[in-house]
Amino acid sequence: MAGLQSALKLKQAGKRVLVLEARDRVGGRAMPGEICGQTIDLGGQWVGPQQTLLHAQAREQGVRTYPQHTRGASVLSFNGKVSRYTSDIPRLSLLSLLELGLLERRWQKEMASLPTTGEPWAAAKAEEWDAHTLESWILGHVRTAEAREFARVVTRAVLCTEPRQVSYLYFLEYLRQGRGLKALTGAEGGAQQDKFVGGAWQISKRMADRLEDSVKLNAPVLAVEQDDQTVTVVTETARYSARRLIMAVPPILASKIVFNQPLPSKRNALHERMPMGSVIKIHVAYKHAFWRQRGFNGSVVSNDRHFNVVFDQTPDDERLGILVGFIDGDQAIAMSAMTEESRYQQVIADLVHYFGQEAANPIGYVEQDWTREQWSRGCYVAHMPPGVMTSFGDIIRQPCGRIHWAGTETATEWMGYFDGALQSGIRAASEVVAAAL
Template sequence: MTQVIIIGGGFSGIAAAKKLHETNIPFLVLEARERLGGRVYTKQISEDLYLDLGGQWIGPSQDRMYALCEELGLDYFETYDQGYNILDFKEQVKKFKGLIPSLDIFSLINLDFVLKKLERMAKTIPQDSPWLHPKAVEFDRVSLAAFVTSQCKTKSCQKVVSLALETVFAAELNEVSLLHALFYFKSGRDLNTLININNGAQLHRIVGGMQTLVEKMAQPFLQQIKFNHPVSSIRKEDGVFTVQCEGFSYKAKKIIMAVPPVLAGKINFYPLLSAAKRQVLDRIAMGQVGKCFMVYQKPFWREAGFSGQAFADEYSPFQSMFDASPKEAYFGIILAFTIGNRAKTFFEKDKEKRQAIMLEKLTKYFGSSAETPLFYEDFSMSDEAWSRGCYAGIYPTGAWTGFQDAYAKTENDIYWAGTEASKVWFGYIEGAVRAGETAADNVLLDLK
């Protein structure tokens, strides 16, 4: 028997394991996959070429991520953000500089009003307890889509706000409670931070890919990680947990849950989790996003004065695109996000057709230089059995006020981690690390 079993080898589980290892507490990590990282997944193509198929960015105020990079000797670099961006509305392509696209003056005024109103509202949300806001019930019964529709007076304004927020949440806006959205903005500093590259959440990337960091974190205790060990049940009798995997069982005094809510809800618990915990696990849905990469010999768009960023309305399968080239630009990579309903429709097509669609868009944006890529790759966490979606769990209307902090609460020596258990940078890797460390701290306190 060990002291602690950590379920999940993503950033949150490994952050918890790292803290337990440093305090000499015996533990095991049970990971369903054959790799570390969870919703972070770096595909290594060659020595100088890698694709971050999962989470990939860090930014200002994500202090734990930067501290880990420094501690483990990993370099990071700025996301390319120079030159013209592209706006693709009604299949008409325009170029613009800065964060705000070229719209008619009334739409621009309306856009500024809506974004600033969301910022003001988010500032008033109690970050540790959003359900205590005086208007929490009012905000929680309204979807983010309904709010955007009510505030946007022009189609152009509504399209820009919607595609920006869909990219932030990786979900259709009718799936997101307004209260959850406001909490999410506050959790990640503010909305401006979440949508920006410059001084924003997309500022830096890890040299070698994000998965490199979690692998470095786990290096000292790799022998305590069991891969290909999906957990089917957790039973507690006489103060001891028995964790059942296919063909294996392990015993411990404490459990740290560090898997996505949708997967935690599939595990059989005895005794049962509380009614509030079970119900909130049923209500939290995962975001849906596909990441599509077109890889070139070099980032030719930079020489032509483009940033590689593009934003499109519903006539395109891609809400947004970014330059995802490696630090030294040995290759040029355009990354496109397809989100929510657009992702569902896009991934119904075969891969050859998906490549052709993206290639057509890039040729339209950047000209004939885009016609000859080295290769295309895409990936959706929704299709991975041990993620079921990305970036994070989404609280629908009524969930925050109905269940409050039920998800993150410790119950019966089971401690809850994962980015969804964090009140700081909820939905981001920073939040996952913080939640894992907090769970480990709480275990240590209780063991003492």
């Protein structure tokens, strides 16, 4: 979406553009799918009210939104116990809830101390925060076992990685860009408030349609060559020369491309130190949305099962019921090694655990293992281990000669989301326009 956004902006500015896409479809981490005749998103799907660029682009492309279903009780499966809760407050001990409240306030304060320009390395406490993992920070600052574990679950759900693998500074920046934990994890008022009628992928598809034959599919870039005048992009079957190149791929994919004029060591270091999160997205269809009748809204958060995070994905006409959810972090890596049948058994067992025996008889099951996607290498987003932001972060948006960098990882608002991808595409396009030649 970042690349398509760049191309559209440049075309509007009167430039000739060409989009090279590795896959046989556009959209990257947006991906269409189907379950029981119903269109679904195998990739990103939600939009929050603060994500104004995505809303604007959807409107532009004529894709409407509808609200995430939230009426009813959520399920918390935590430390071996299943409970139901309404509102935002899960059923934990009073002490844990008290500590979680303090924790959120502290994160809110710390993230507010970061520059609003997407340069967390310039924060007063950047060095100290970047020396810590989120886990080592939790161990040092959160006392109750329940609050610790809940903080882990939530962050795992947001970043699809274990808290011990992520820099605390990076985590705070992610919070800042996503307007805090509540906005990041919430439905109403948050990043999961609305969905797109017909699926989020349509937005990318329609953006690509406007670019007509300027989009070439099945064209993985193998090498990039630069000289004083031009930049040349090499695919298996062709070479394309241009004045400027915008690379809109996750950092780890950029690291697999050969550059004849070597990138600065700092840029390479960054590319090789930003691994992707790990997640398997799964849809399960039922004849009816039976959970609704029993007062559930379909949402689950869990730290003791495999299918960790679940939402209701039932279509508006309720002709069938659908649940959508995620296996994230280390669980995704472990379950990626299973057969589909074993994974299926596990997911259904988890749904029975959450919603009772009615969950045992689905009519459809569709999974998308992002850990095995060659052209993303994971989802939702790249993360930074400790020390990467402060050592290499400041090169992330710096052009290298005629190469400019886009992609949601380079955003300064809503990094990790479509909205961040769009922002990065607009920024990269303006760099190119400003550079002129």
